[in-house]
Amino acid sequence: MASVCSLCFKHTENSNHLFLNCIYATSLWSWFSNFFSITLDNSSVISLLRSCSNHSNKQLVQVLIACLVHTLSKIWFCRNQKIFENDSTPLHLAINAIKRDTSLSGASAKASSSAHTVQDLITLRSLDIALNFNRAPVIIEVIWRTPRVGWVKANSDGTAHGSPGHSGSGGLFRDHKGSFMLAFSNYTNIQSALFAELHGAMHAVAIAANPASFVVEVQEGYSLLQFSYITYIYREGNQCADRLANHGLHSRTNLIWSTIPNFIVNDCNRNALSLPNYRFKND
Ligand SMILES: [Zn+2]
Numbered sequence: 001m002a003s004v005c006s007l008c009f010k011h012t013e014n015s016n017h018l019f020l021n022c023i024y025a026t027s028l029w030s031w032f033s034n035f036f037s038i039t040l041d042n043s044s045v046i047s048l049l050r051s052c053s054n055h056s057n058k059q060l061v062q063v064l065i066a067c068l069v070h071t072l073s074k075i076w077f078c079r080n081q082k083i084f085e086n087d088s089t090p091l092h093l094a095i096n097a098i099k100r101d102t103s104l105s106g107a108s109a110k111a112s113s114s115a116h117t118v119q120d121l122i123t124l125r126s127l128d129i130a131l132n133f134n135r136a137p138v139i140i141e142v143i144w145r146t147p148r149v150g151w152v153k154a155n156s157d158g159t160a161h162g163s164p165g166h167s168g169s170g171g172l173f174r175d176h177k178g179s180f181m182l183a184f185s186n187y188t189n190i191q192s193a194l195f196a197e198l199h200g201a202m203h204a205v206a207i208a209a210n211p212a213s214f215v216v217e218v219q220e221g222y223s224l225l226q227f228s229y230i231t232y233i234y235r236e237g238n239q240c241a242d243r244l245a246n247h248g249l250h251s252r253t254n255l256i257w258s259t260i261p262n263f264i265v266n267d268c269n270r271n272a273l274s275l276p277n278y279r280f281k282n283d
Contacts, residue, residue, distance in 0.1 A: 006082040007075075019045065019075055027091055028071050028098070035126075036064060037119055045072070057120050058111040059132050066105035070098045103127045137280040142237040144271035146178045154204040155233070157241035158188070158196025159249055166252075167191040169200030170244025172264070173207070178272030180260040182207070183240075185248035200245060236277040239267040 005013040007024040019025055020042050029048075033040040038055065041047040052064035074097060078089040106124070112132035124131055147153040156171030167190070172183035184203060188196050235242065243264050248254070260268060270277075 006079055016044075018079060019072055022075075024078065024091070025075055028075065028094065031091075031095055032067065032071060036060075036067070036123055038064070057117070059109055060120055060123070062109035062111050063102060063106040063124065063127065063129060066109070067098060067102040070101040070105070074098050074101075099127060103129060140234070140279040140281060141276045142234045142279050143274055143276050144178075144233065144237045145274070146174070146272070147176050149176045151176060152181065152208070154208060155238055155241040156197075156200035156204040157238055157245040158193060158198070158200045159242065159245045160191060160193040160196050161249065163192045164190050164195075166249055167193065167196040168245045168248030168250070169196045169203060170246070170248050171200050171204040171207075171241050172244060172268075173204075174268070174271075178268070180268055183244055183257045183261060183264070184255065185244040185251070186254045187248050187252040196245065196249075200241065234279050236279045237271075239277075240264045240271065243267065 003013050005011050005017055005022055007018070008022050011017050011022065020029075026042065029040055029042040038051060040051045048068055049065070052068055053061055055061045055064060074094050078094055081087045081089055106127055106129040109129070109132070112135075121131065144155075152173050152175060154171055154173050156169065158167065158169040160167035167188045168186060169188050170183070170185035173181040175181055184207065186199065186203060188199050191199075244261075247261075247263065
């Protein structure tokens with residue numbers, strides 16, 4: 001024989017009734033929704049979780065999920081107290097216990113947010129939880145450096161729209177004055193960004209090893225063979241190659257330039273003049 005719900009004595013007990021539909025549970029979810037000023041969909045446990053994770057404040061999401069778990073656990077505890085101890089827990093005592101437990105869990109929430117609203121502040125303060133703010137970003141100056149006299153510098157990059165998605169690679173060669181020598185861009189089909197980046201680097205090495213097979217007219221005196229060591233530069237210092245990779249992706253063609261394409265003139269000039277770009281790091 002199916003047992004009757006020990007919290008309302010009106011319906012058959014099953015997990016959906018006990019945790020979601022029982023008057024005891026719905027009263028708790030209604031308090032939850034008012035307390036955090038959020039719309040709570042209590043049609044299933046998954047939809048409850050989704051309602052909590054949708055919040056824009058990451059710190060509050062952790063607190064909401066902690067409160068959700070404590071509420072479910074309190075419903076189970078109250079049901080057992082009634083069955084095994086014949087002890088009814090009034091709603092206000094259950095709410096106080098949930099708030100106390102959430103406050104303890106919330107105090108160790110590590111997530112931070114730079115977008116706290118006044119409502120977030122009031123909610124977190126009422127649970128005695130301190131606000132975690134994002135730390136000020138570390139600012140890194142990124143400068144593209146010309147290679148040593150007699151050396152040629154190649155910069156390459158790859159990009160993909162999706163993983164995998166349409167992708168492209170690109171790169172360019174510059175001399176010790178930062179002057180343009182040649183550039184390439186390729187469409188690399190449906191691939192990941194990592195594939196496109198490696199493709200760009202390998203294509204640059206292939207051109208450096210044998211420029212004559214790629215360029216119809218190689219200016220006399222240029223040898224790209226000095227290309228022999230590899231370093232890494234932040235995206236902020238690699239805009240020319242980034243633009244070329246994007247050109248490959250969008251044009252869906254493979255191209256090689258022996259005169260500078262218009263869309264990288266500005267960035268090339270900035271690089272040649274050692275003008276800085278800035279990278280903002282949030283940690
Ligand atoms: Zn019930």
